[in-house]
Amino acid sequence: MTRILPGVIAMAAIVVASNILVQHLFGQWLTWGAFTYPFAFLVTDVMNRVYGPSAARKVVFAGFVTGVICSFIGTQIIGEFGPLVTLRIAIASGLAFLTAQLLDVAIFDRLRGGKWWRAPVASTIIGGTVDTAIFFTIAFSASLAFLEIGNDVGWANEVLPMLGSGPNAPLWISLAVADWLVKMAIAFVALVPFRLIVTKLSPNPA
Template sequence: MLKTRYLLIYVALMTLVVVASNFLVQFPLNAMVAGINLADILTWGAFTYPIAFLITDLTNRQFGPQTARKVVFAGFVVGVGLSFYTAVPRIAIASGSAYLAGQLLDIAVFNRLRRQAWWRAPLVGSLIGSALDTIIFFSFAFAAFFVFFGANEPFALESAPILGILSMEAPRWISWALGDFTVKMLVGLVMLLPYGALMNTLRPMQATAAR
């Protein structure tokens, strides 16, 4: 019963994060910092999605990789399904593909490193998973090559200086991807704080050998 209760909480949190991120990624961060228009490099989704890796890592630590995969798949089915009502279909497709690939990679990396320093598995797993997630999501969601997934957002294809500061120009979604990953790395570091704080509370409840 205790395991079931925890799993329901993890699935609910994962669903909330996925749906919120799919909705927020459609909105650039309209603010100016040091003369840089953040709308050219960031969307609000970059700040919420890294929490998904925290949820996956806590599940992996407490119940092992097999259960973590179940939470990921449950979050995929429920979260991405709901995202078709909160985001355009192309965003939902891109999110689902990136989510599965990134989260499953995070689980594999975490499990390989789980017996090393406490911070290494969650940090390395989330960073590598975030890199793959970012590449897949922004390519599927905005690149002209993947237009068969659905209509594109014209604003995303407009040329702009990369990251708003470089002389070289590229479609705006390239800067979004680079800015998104930069934020994910920073948030990934911040997520070590709640992970470390919960380690003693959410102790492993079964053998967590690689499976």
């Protein structure tokens, strides 16, 4: 456990920071949390490359527990429009994180024998896409309103041009697309720290 403690701490820090920063808008389509959360995939991939999939899964579960605690705290804090974290947000966040991160671990492990960049790129792109799809659909889709009858997400289902200039779609689709684009950009930016950290921690980073 000691060897993966830095990974556990890093994952917990990213989850806590993202839960705080998601409360603050960045432009019209994003929150500041969109720029910190994708680095959870970097932590998972580094742990997977250096210590293997079992260690990576332990780090993922540590992040999941941290997220559950953050969600519980958020439900107890009442903001201008009600609790900072609703039941739908809590379910969406937990399910998206756990599913996407474990998928990331599995894909990375399957591709670990190829070029050094292939496993982190493929696992992060697929994991990040699944994460975005699960979170925004569960949290905001009108078709899942039965999950929390008292939570009005009508604002997220207002039909507007996608990202301000595309075809008409519910607002939450624009939010999801913007979030996904950030995840994809960071997936490639994170290759630099991935290579540097793995090289430092492992004598055989390939």
